[in-house]
Amino acid sequence: MDETHRALLSQVEDFGETAETVIRRLLKLDGGTLPFVEEINAAPLKGESVLSLTRQNGFQDITAKQRYLRILAKISEDDPENLNPFLGKKFGKRIQLSGEKEEIEMSGKSTFPEQIPGTELWAVTNLSNRSKRDILSVIMRHLEYPSEVFEAVLGSLPDKMKGLMDTYGLIPQQTNPPRRLNKLQQ
DSSP, X not given: OOHHHHHXXXXXXXXXXXXXXXXXXXXXXXXXXXXXXXXXXXXXXXXXXXXXXXTSTTGGGSOHHHHHHHHHHHHHHHOTTXXXXXXXXXXXXXXXXXXXXXXXXXXXXXXXXXXXXXXSOEEOOOOOHHHHHHHHHHHHHHTTOOHHHHHHHHHXXXXXXXXXXXXXXXXXXXXXXXXXXXXXXX
16 A cells, blocks of 8 residues: 555545545535646647558558658648648759659659649659658658657658568578688688
8 A cells, every 4th residue: 555545544534435535625625626627628639640540450551652642641631731841842862742743753863753642742752761751750840740640650661671571570680791801811
């Protein structure tokens, strides 16, 4: 029995009195709610719809490219202005997001732009998952998404080898580094 519980028990006056009734009596409260406790209507988590998307059944079954495009679509759906600061800007050597397919195509080779579902926007799709995570990180940081959303989104785009290892329960083998021959051994 902890200290708090013993202190409450020592204050019991009537048979059947509960911890709550003891506290109310000590605080000199009649029935009803505690005056200093207000009903809290929690504001929705920023990026909650994106988080919900990553938790949907089947989301991990689609390709990383499709997941990337759906995450961008959901960010835009929450507020169509969300992606505007990133349109026409270069991430690395290429423009990654644009309102025009041609702008992306002209920014580099093998861009394979695809339209972000439900929007008039386009995104480069010929990216490694690491690059997709980098772009989404910049966007989510700008939008001030909480770490819970970051983790879910970035976790939904694992590196290919890590994803395969996780899927099949493989453990990477420890490899010995190649031996270098120095001049004396030749």
